[in-house]
Amino acid sequence: MRSTAVLCVVGVSGDGFREHLGLWTGNSESLASWGSVSQDLVQCGCTGVAYAVSDEHAGLVQALSLYFPDATRQRGTVHCLRNALPHISPETMKRNVAASLKGA
Numbered sequence: 001m002r003s004t005a006v007l008c009v010v011g012v013s014g015d016g017f018r019e020h021l022g023l024w025t026g027n028s029e030s031l032a033s034w035g036s037v038s039q040d041l042v043q044c045g046c047t048g049v050a051y052a053v054s055d056e057h058a059g060l061v062q063a064l065s066l067y068f069p070d071a072t073r074q075r076g077t078v079h080c081l082r083n084a085l086p087h088i089s090p091e092t093m094k095r096n097v098a099a100s101l102k103g104a
Contacts, residue, residue, distance in 0.1 A: 005029050007037050011046070021046070034063035042067055055079045077101060 005028050009021040021041060026033025034057075049068040053076050054060050064073055081101055088094045 003028075005033060007033060009037060009041065028059070029057040030059040031062045032059070034060045035066065038063045038067035 005026045007024040007026055007029070009024075011019045011021045013019055022037075024033070024037045024040070026036065049071045052064050052068065052071045052073045054064065054073060055076055056079065061073070064071060081098060084101070085094055085098060088097050
């Protein structure tokens with residue numbers, strides 16, 4: 001069975017409100033798929049992107065640098081936690097680190 005990736009983009013307007021910019025489907029989270037999404041956004045007038053929060057999928061990172069080269073990119077907190085927490089023990093320390101990274 002062939003899988004399909006659902007690609008979602010949410011923006012934040014200048015006045016701080018979240019805006020759902022769209023959903024796309026692609027064969028994977030490749031440069032081709034994210035490049036198509038980015039091209040659609042640019043064609044619809046999406047400009048002035050200053051900041052992007054994403055995971056580390058190579059295709060997404062590459063598309064951001066191609067289509068929005070001036071944007072600062074940050075890796076999402078959830079992704080950092082998922083990668084860091086399995087390497088921490090004991091369980092009490094894991095909870096403390098998670099709380100610190102979440103800003104609690």
